Amino acid sequence: MPARQFWTTVLSMVVVFILQVAIAPSLALSEVVVEISLCFVIVNALQVSQSAATICAFVLGVLIDLASGSPLGVRAFSYSLVAYSINPLAGATMLDSLLARYIALVAMVFSGELVIALLQSIIGVDSDLTHSLLTRVLPGGLYDSVVGLFFLPLLRSKNNRDIRQPKSKKSLKETLPPV
Amino acid sequence: MALPNQNSRRLSATVVLIVGLLLSVISMTVWVREGEGGVLHQIHDATTIITAPLQSAGYSLTSPLRSLGRMVDNNGLSNSEIEALRDENERLRSEIIRLQENESETQLLYQLLEIRDAYGLESVGARVISRSPDSWNRTITINKGTNAGVRVGMPVMSANGLIGQVESAGPSSAVVRLITDQNSGVAVFIQGSRAEGIMYGSPDGTLYLRFIGLDVDVQPGATIVTSGAGGVYPKGIPVGTVQSVSFLPSDVEQSIVIKPLDRSAFYEVVLVIIGDESEIRPADDSTPDNGGGGEPSGSGGGGEPSSSLPNSSSSQPNSSGSQPNSSSSQPSSSNGSQSYSSRGSGQPSSRAIPPSNNYTLLSTSTQKENS
Numbered sequence: 001m002p003a004r005q006f007w008t009t010v011l012s013m014v015v016v017f018i019l020q021v022a023i024a025p026s027l028a029l030s031e032v033v034v035e036i037s038l039c040f041v042i043v044n045a046l047q048v049s050q051s052a053a054t055i056c057a058f059v060l061g062v063l064i065d066l067a068s069g070s071p072l073g074v075r076a077f078s079y080s081l082v083a084y085s086i087n088p089l090a091g092a093t094m095l096d097s098l099l100a101r102y103i104a105l106v107a108m109v110f111s112g113e114l115v116i117a118l119l120q121s122i123i124g125v126d127s128d129l130t131h132s133l134l135t136r137v138l139p140g141g142l143y144d145s146v147v148g149l150f151f152l153p154l155l156r157s158k159n160n161r162d163i164r165q166p167k168s169k170k171s172l173k174e175t176l177p178p179v
Numbered sequence: 180m181a182l183p184n185q186n187s188r189r190l191s192a193t194v195v196l197i198v199g200l201l202l203s204v205i206s207m208t209v210w211v212r213e214g215e216g217g218v219l220h221q222i223h224d225a226t227t228i229i230t231a232p233l234q235s236a237g238y239s240l241t242s243p244l245r246s247l248g249r250m251v252d253n254n255g256l257s258n259s260e261i262e263a264l265r266d267e268n269e270r271l272r273s274e275i276i277r278l279q280e281n282e283s284e285t286q287l288l289y290q291l292l293e294i295r296d297a298y299g300l301e302s303v304g305a306r307v308i309s310r311s312p313d314s315w316n317r318t319i320t321i322n323k324g325t326n327a328g329v330r331v332g333m334p335v336m337s338a339n340g341l342i343g344q345v346e347s348a349g350p351s352s353a354v355v356r357l358i359t360d361q362n363s364g365v366a367v368f369i370q371g372s373r374a375e376g377i378m379y380g381s382p383d384g385t386l387y388l389r390f391i392g393l394d395v396d397v398q399p400g401a402t403i404v405t406s407g408a409g410g411v412y413p414k415g416i417p418v419g420t421v422q423s424v425s426f427l428p429s430d431v432e433q434s435i436v437i438k439p440l441d442r443s444a445f446y447e448v449v450l451v452i453i454g455d456e457s458e459i460r461p462a463d464d465s466t467p468d469n470g471g472g473g474e475p476s477g478s479g480g481g482g483e484p485s486s487s488l489p490n491s492s493s494s495q496p497n498s499s500g501s502q503p504n505s506s507s508s509q510p511s512s513s514n515g516s517q518s519y520s521s522r523g524s525g526q527p528s529s530r531a532i533p534p535s536n537n538y539t540l541l542s543t544s545t546q547k548e549n550s
Contacts, residue, residue: 054196076203
């Protein structure tokens with residue numbers, strides 16, 4: 001990962017952590033707290049390499065687990081799995097359109113929430129999985145999906161960004177075939 | 180066809196994932212098994228202390244957002260409830276105008292929010308500075324910690340009644356697990372019938388009362404108060420009202436849903452009952468004059484004498500009809516501590532609050548006056 005991208009990612013993670021810990025509780029609707037961090041993990045996984053995405057997701061998950069009352073490792077597990085799973089789709093042509101990428105984000109948000117619910121149920125913190133699916137996963141996933149709309153500007157496909165951003169002289173020289 | 184370079188990248192990512200998942204599983208296992216005093220829990224508590232100022236700042240900055248959230252939450256109200264709230268709003272407006280006439284009187288009323296005078300308990304008033312940053316835990320963070328005498332296990336009240344128990348405490352902040360959390364449990368009794376049971380939280384914040392037999396007549400609207408059994412919570416503190424009762428002929432107990440007196444979203448100021456040696460003592464340190472015996476409690480018990488909770492209606496505007504009943508006739512149960520952190524089914528709890536600080540109120544004259 002280039003140094004600039006590395007520091008951008010680290011800074012973004014700090015900002016997202018602060019948002020999740022300080023702001024998200026106040027955005028709760030009917031006791032459902034939005035998982036801004038999960039949205040970030042998904043968006044970040046579409047921007048960086050698979051290894052980097054998985055590591056970032058794991059670190060952010062651990063931090064959120066420490067700041068919340070959940071067992072340590074629940075979010076780290078879920079976020080890592082989500083980031084690893086969605087990253088290969090970043091270069092797929094089926095995700096070229098913004099809508100397709102947003103649908104992928106929604107699907108992964110629900111998957112992430114579902115994995116958290118399953119883990120909570122497996123380790124015995126949450127006794128009623130069905131109840132959790134109805135009262136946490138479903139509304140939480142919907143809420144996260146709505147918040148995911150704010151991440152749309154970051155979800156532009158790589159091709160679109162390449163078109164919009166003019167290349168420098170140096171990069172043009174490198175790409176042009178030698179005469 | 181994938182290039183060798185791509186394959187190696189994918190392989191390294193897979194290795195990273197496997198390592199991450201293994202670490203996560205190990206962390207979860209250690210977390211569940213180590214208990215409250217474990218290393219991971221201590222790291223979590225330290226993180227909570229570090230992030231408390233951050234949460235406090237965010238909580239202050241986002242008060243307009245919370246107002247918006249309340250507005251959205253209130254969309255489900257019926258017309259009659261809205262009318263009642265409008266009437267209440269008018270009354271409160273006139274009350275505010277009256278209070279604004281005298282600033283010193285306002286200060287006095289503010290101090291009255293620190294409920295210690297109302298309940299006659301040794302206690303510390305605290306402001307809520309944050310709530311749980313996720314949906315799976317119902318906790319609040321308060322701005323008082325060990326420096327103010329707050330310790331793990333101490334009961335916490337709002338102006339209307341019991342709301343939870345201190346789960347972890349730092350020097351200047353503490354985390355309170357609410358009674359609506361699915362890992363909370365409170366020994367209670369129904370004020371009218373005196374039937375004792377255990378009240379549990381649930382994932383969606385609904386409170387359920389269990390271990391009430393079919394022979395007990397439970398009416399919706401009945402007040403639920405703490406029984407004091409187990410010694411974790413003082414006796415006689417209101418926690419809610421019966422919302423609905425249902426059961427099948429084949430059931431052995433009634434299914435009772437309890438409506439909390441307060442909603443966690445609206446907590447601003449709370450009271451931590453810290454007690455002192457003159458009023459509160461460890462629950463297993465029973466005194467000869469506590470009566471003992473009595474009807475058996477299904478939850479173990481605290482062996483406490485009558486409660487010292489006075490009538491709170493004099494200074495608490497929202498406590499009418501929910502003040503603790505006299506407990507002089509309530510038999511105390513035998514000694515023993517009870518863990519309220521796990522379900523009746525014996526399911527393990529990762530955030531179990533150990534009943535290490537079991538508090539029982541000693542009798543005072545105010546209780547007899549109320550009765």
